[in-house]
Amino acid sequence: MxxxxxxxxxxxxxxxxxxxxxxxxxxxxxxxxxxxxxxxxxxxxxxxxxxxxxxxxxxxxxxxxxxxxxxxxxxxxxxxxxxxxxxxxxxxxxxxxxxxxxxxxxxxxxxxxxxxxxxxxxxxxxxxxxxxxxxxxxxxxxxxxxxxxxxxxxxxxxxxxxxxxxxxxxxxxxxxxxxxxxxxxDCVNMRASLARAFATVDDEARIRAAGVAVRRARPADGTLLDAFFAEHFGSDWRYEASLALEVDPPALHLAIEGDRVIAFAAHSTQNREWGFFGPMGTTPACRGRGVGRVLLCRCLNDLRAAGHASAVIPWVGPVSFYTRAVGAVVERVFxxxxxxxxxx
Ligand SMILES: CC(C)(COP(=O)(O)OP(=O)(O)OC[C@H]1O[C@@H](n2cnc3c(N)ncnc32)[C@H](O)[C@@H]1OP(=O)(O)O)[C@@H](O)C(=O)NCCC(=O)NCCS
Known part of the structure; x- marks a missing residue:
């Protein structure tokens, strides 16, 4: 006793x-x-x-x-x-x-x-x-x-x-x-179905025409990422980005304008068996241009290609963004x- x-x-x-x-x-x-x-x-x-x-x-x-x-x-x-x-x-x-x-x-x-x-x-x-x-x-x-x-x-x-x-x-x-x-x-975890792949080609073309390139991050992007996270979002998300960069292929997608990152989205930095998305962030000045949705969709497509039937979008945050962008629904409350x- x-x-x-x-x-x-x-x-x-x-x-x-x-x-x-x-x-x-x-x-x-x-x-x-x-x-x-x-x-x-x-x-x-x-x-x-x-x-x-x-x-x-x-x-x-x-x-x-x-x-x-x-x-x-x-x-x-x-x-x-x-x-x-x-x-x-x-x-x-x-x-x-x-x-x-x-x-x-x-x-x-x-x-x-x-x-x-x-x-x-x-x-x-x-x-x-x-x-x-x-x-x-x-x-x-x-x-x-x-x-x-x-x-x-x-x-x-x-x-x-x-x-x-x-x-x-x-x-x-x-x-x-x-x-x-x-x-x-309170915060929630959302779940997004991966039954179908998300189309991004048209949106990427539109964004490109506006001067923003979207691509998968590369191991050589370290300096670019250091500058971005030092200015926006901080060292915890820099750490998660570094984990994402170590996944093969890198589980990190970037939007780049000129020589600066303006948005990122990552997945599989932890809890991989759950199809874990995040973190993601778009700099305040670049929000509302559809960049975040494209990066989110590219990550979800990666998770789908890795064999997940659905993805967890944890610790949300902006519920309406995720439900509008990819039809995610609230699954759990914390x-x-x-x-x-x-x-x-
Ligand atoms: C939560 C948990 C760890 C508590 O462990 P425990 O050793 O039973 O807790 P304690 O004996 O230290 O409880 C201390 C006080 O907490 C409160 N408490 C704990 N369990 C309680 C219960 N089931 N109902 C009401 N009060 C409770 C009481 O005030 C208790 O003091 P008392 O027994 O003198 O009244 C245990 O219930 C558990 O393992 N739950 C499942 C796992 C879990 O939920 N983990 C948290 C998420 S990771």
Whole structure:
């Protein structure tokens, strides 16, 4: 049993402070780790998760996340990505009882923004309401820099399973409320059918006549992309563009006017098995010229060619644009949660 954790007595945070190195400043190590296993009172051990836990974590999440279908590979990408977006460090803790993983919570920190995220979290149905998730969170928040001012849930830029909590995961809503999180925004995932390819030839000709070339990005476009994202949309989307550029062929389409990029659209940067579109963006001055639609359609045609029957357009945003452009429909709703103020 885990009843002692309900007592909210002091935990051994001395070990955790040592793991932080004491400065609270961002460093380049990619993973935030407990220095040592923490044997909490009772029979539960909290420890770092590592890729050798993938099968056990997959069993846990596959059982708990009943509204989602995903592979081990996708879970691995979320918990242990090959790379992190700029300035991010992450990790995951597991709760273990007699060698069996009964809980897991992922977390990510971006110290430069004084911001942290809880990523995927789940507790085995046999172990719910015993404070396991609470205990994982208590340990995690003491790994974060003391200056952290905001914690968000799931909507981790560049590597997210979902852009918020699907409210059908009702115990998660209750848990977040109990931990002082507030719901501050909703967003949706849309789905676009790929039953037929999208025609772009006429629109591309019209755009070309107006001086805008549309083409697939090339590995040599790095400098062009650096300039574009430095001026518009920022480093998180630059990071995603770099992932898209590494896909073969590059999963990135550009609109170029003169020697400047004016719009981009990407796909397959993450969650590839879901036919994941995005991000995309057109510079404010160039909106309303049909450029974005062409780039979107080129990406969807790529996903279709890769064998997807439909595409997910996540973390939307401008619903009317996607429904008008490609007939996409809202498929899922997510509630975004955050907790602001002193984290500890
Ligand atoms: C959400 C989840 C992780 C909570 O884990 P847990 O270990 O059972 O949560 P805790 O025992 O730490 O709960 C702490 C508090 O949260 C609230 N809470 C948690 N589950 C609740 C529920 N089902 N109903 C009402 N309140 C709940 C309570 O206030 C609880 O305190 P109490 O038991 O003293 O009343 C678990 O229900 C789960 O795995 N759900 C499926 C996966 C999921 O939805 N993950 C989130 C999206 S990734």
């Amino acid at each position: 885990f009843s002692a954790a309900r007592g909210r007595g002091p935990l051994r945070y001395g070990i955790l402070s040592a793991a932080r190195g004491g400065t609270g400043r961002y460093d380049t190590r990619p993973v935030l780790r407990l220095k040592a296993e923490i044997m909490t009172r009772g029979s539960i051990t909290i420890r770092n998760a590592d890729p050798s836990d993938l099968d056990a974590c997959f069993a846990l999440f596959a059982d708990a996340l009943v509204y989602d279908a995903f592979s081990r590979g996708l879970l691995r990408e979320k918990l242990w990505p090959d790379r992190w977006p700029p300035e991010m460090r992450g990790g995951a803790l597991v709760a273990e009882e007699q060698g069996r993983i009964v809980g897991c919570m992922q977390h990510v920190v971006r110290a430069s923004q004084r911001k942290a995220w809880i990523g995927l979290f789940a507790v085995a149905s046999s172990h719910r309401r015993r404070g396991v998730a609470r205990e994982l969170f208590e340990h995690i928040r003491h790994l974060w820099p003391a200056e952290t001012e905001e914690v968000e849930v799931l909507a981790i830029p560049g590597n997210y399973f979902s852009p918020g909590v699907d409210p059908r995961y009702t115990p998660a809503l209750a848990w977040l409320e109990a931990k002082g999180f507030e719901r501050f925004k 509630w975004r949660f955050r907790r602001r103020g002193a984290i500890r």
